Amino acid sequence: MKAFLMYRNRDFRLAEGLAPSAAELTADLELDTLFDAMAGGDSFLREVAKNAVLASLYDPESILYRQHVLTDCLGSPSVVREIYALAVETIEREKRVWSLMWERYPEAALHRATEVIGLFVKPLHRLRQIANDEGSRFQSEGFKRFFSMISAELGDEYMRRVEEYLERLEFKNGILMSAELGSDCKGVNYILRKSSEVRQSWFERLEGWVSELAGRAEPALQYEVDDRDEAGFRALRDLRVQGVRHIASALAQSADHILGFFTMLRLELGFYIGCLNLHEQMLRKQEPIYLPEPLPAGTPDFHCKGLYDICLSLRLRERAVGNDANCEDRPLVVITGANRGGKSTFLRGVGLAQLMMQCGMFVPAELFRANVCNGIFTHFKREEDASMKSGKLDEELSRMSQIVEAIAPGSIVLMNESFASTNEREGSEIAAQIVRALLRTGIKVFYVTHLFALAEGFYRGGQRSALFLRAERLADGQRTYRLLEGEPLPTSFGEDLYGRIFEAAD
Numbered sequence: 001m002k003a004f005l006m007y008r009n010r011d012f013r014l015a016e017g018l019a020p021s022a023a024e025l026t027a028d029l030e031l032d033t034l035f036d037a038m039a040g041g042d043s044f045l046r047e048v049a050k051n052a053v054l055a056s057l058y059d060p061e062s063i064l065y066r067q068h069v070l071t072d073c074l075g076s077p078s079v080v081r082e083i084y085a086l087a088v089e090t091i092e093r094e095k096r097v098w099s100l101m102w103e104r105y106p107e108a109a110l111h112r113a114t115e116v117i118g119l120f121v122k123p124l125h126r127l128r129q130i131a132n133d134e135g136s137r138f139q140s141e142g143f144k145r146f147f148s149m150i151s152a153e154l155g156d157e158y159m160r161r162v163e164e165y166l167e168r169l170e171f172k173n174g175i176l177m178s179a180e181l182g183s184d185c186k187g188v189n190y191i192l193r194k195s196s197e198v199r200q201s202w203f204e205r206l207e208g209w210v211s212e213l214a215g216r217a218e219p220a221l222q223y224e225v226d227d228r229d230e231a232g233f234r235a236l237r238d239l240r241v242q243g244v245r246h247i248a249s250a251l252a253q254s255a256d257h258i259l260g261f262f263t264m265l266r267l268e269l270g271f272y273i274g275c276l277n278l279h280e281q282m283l284r285k286q287e288p289i290y291l292p293e294p295l296p297a298g299t300p301d302f303h304c305k306g307l308y309d310i311c312l313s314l315r316l317r318e319r320a321v322g323n324d325a326n327c328e329d330r331p332l333v334v335i336t337g338a339n340r341g342g343k344s345t346f347l348r349g350v351g352l353a354q355l356m357m358q359c360g361m362f363v364p365a366e367l368f369r370a371n372v373c374n375g376i377f378t379h380f381k382r383e384e385d386a387s388m389k390s391g392k393l394d395e396e397l398s399r400m401s402q403i404v405e406a407i408a409p410g411s412i413v414l415m416n417e418s419f420a421s422t423n424e425r426e427g428s429e430i431a432a433q434i435v436r437a438l439l440r441t442g443i444k445v446f447y448v449t450h451l452f453a454l455a456e457g458f459y460r461g462g463q464r465s466a467l468f469l470r471a472e473r474l475a476d477g478q479r480t481y482r483l484l485e486g487e488p489l490p491t492s493f494g495e496d497l498y499g500r501i502f503e504a505a506d
Contacts, residue, residue: 001153001258001261003261003264003265003268003269004142004146005069005142005269006052006069006271006360007062007065008141012268014047015051016051016055018051018054019056020375021375021403024378025351025376025377027380028348029352029355030311030348031050031352033311034278035050037314038274038275039274040274045273045274048270048274049270052359052360053359053361054355055359056355056376057372059372060294060296063359063372065140065142068141068142069142069360070360070361071140072139072142073275074275074276075138079134080269080273081273081276084266086127087123087263088266090120090259091262093119094116094119094120097112097119109252110248112252117251117254117258120258120259120262121163123262125159128150128151135148135150135151178193275361275362279362282313282364285319286319287364288322290362291362291363292357292362292363292369292370293368294357294358295372296371296372297373297374298371298410299329299371300328300329300444301327301328301329301369302325302333302350303325303328303368303369304324304325304365304367304368304369305365305367305368306324307346307350307363307368308321308323308349308364309345309346309349310364312345320345322366323342323346323482323483325467330466332435332445332465333446333466333469334447334458334466334468335446335447335449335471335483336448336449336450336455336469336470336488336489337471337489338471338472338479341473341479341481341483342479342481343471344416344417346469346483347416347448350446351378353365353368354376373444374408374409375406375407375411376414377406377407377411377412377413378414379396379399379403379413379415379418380414380417381416381417381418381420391421397430400418400434407438409441409443411444412444412445412446413446414446415435415446416448417449419451420451424453427451431447432454435447439465452488452489455468459487459488467485468486468487469485470483470484470485470486470487470488
C-alpha cells in the first residue's frame, strides 16, 4: 500500500533534493518563521515543512498535483487531521510493543508480530470506514487514488481473514507441523500446518472419550515427554522453533509493511497538516492567500497582486502591506527608493512566494503567476562579523562565486544591497557586470539597491527587459511600504530617518 499524496508515482523522503542554497535561503528569507508557523510546536511537522519547502518541484504538473491534494485538505480539514492523528497514534502504539532479538528468538518474533498486526486491525478498520464515508468528498487525483486503494485492499474478506489468521496464530491447541527425514536422519522440510481440529461441544467430546474407552475409536499415536526430561523438552522446543521460523519471518515482514504504510502516511500528510496550520493563522488575520499558476520554465514571467511577506505578517499583529508587479518577459527587476520603504520586504515576499509555489503550497497574495525556476538563490548583505578574515567585499564576491558555480539557466537570484560595501562607482561596476552576465545566461534577477549609478545605468541604457520599482514616499516623508513603477532617484531620503531619530532623541 502506498500513499502517493506528495508525488504521483513515488514516496516523499526527508532530506532528499534540498536546494543547494538551502542555508542561505533559510537565513535571508527568514524561513524559520514559516516553518514554526506550519509546525504549531510539533518538531516532526517542522522537519517535514522544512524539507518540503526547500525541495522545490520543477515540473508544473507535479506542482498542480500537490495543489489539488491541498485543495481537498482545505475543503475537509477535519477528515485529514483525523487520518493524520490515526497514523500518529498507530505508530506510537507500535513502539510500545515489547520486542526481543528476532533472529535468535523466532517465537518471540512471532508473538511480537502477531501483537503488532493485532494493533493495526482497528486503525485499518477505521481508515476503511473513513474511505467509505468521506472519500466521495475528495476530488484530487491523489486522494481519489488513495481512498480507492484503501477500499480495494482492506475489503471485508481481507479483514476477516486477517482476524482469523491472528486467532490461529495464538496456537491455543498447540502446533501442527510436518517434517521429513533427511539423508543423515535429521529433520528437514519443516512445514507449519493448518490445524484440522473441529470445535466440539462437551457432549461430543464425552462421546469420543467413551468410544476410546470402549475400544471403538482408532488409537492416536502420541509421545509424552516426562516432566523431568530436560533433553526432551529442549528437543520439542527446537522442533517448535523450526516450525514457526518461516511464518515468524513472513509475519514480521507483513507487520513492517503495514507500519511502513502508516509511517509514510504520517510523513506525507504532515506537509498538508503544516499547510492547514498556516492557513488557519492567515484566516484569523484575514490575510489573502492564493493557489498560484505555475508556468513552464523558460520564458520569464512574474505577475502578482497584493503580494506580501508572509513571515513578516506572522510576526505582526496587523496585516502586512501587499504590492503589485507585472514582469512578463522582463527578467530583470530593479527596486530602489526610500530607506525603510518596504524594498527588502518585497524581495523576501518574492522569494517566499516562489518557494511556496514550487512546493505546491498557496502563496501570500491576492493573485500570483510565475514561471517555474530551476533554482532559487539569494545574495543578501551580511552584518559585520569580527571573525571574518577578509573584507566585506571579498566576502560578498566569495558568496557570489558560490552562487555562480551552482546556478543554471532558468534560475532566479534575489540580490539585496549586494556590493554596497565598497564605494558607489566600484560597487556599481561590479554589480552591473554580474547582472548582465546572469541575464545573458537566462537567469532572472530581482535587485534591491541604493547604488544610483547602477540603477540609472540600466534605466538610461534602454534596458527594455527590466522593470523598475520604487518605494513610495509621501511629501511629508511618510513611508507607505508600497512599490510603484518609476525611474530611480539619486537619493534614498536618509535625512528622513536622521531627522526622525534625532528628533526622538531630543
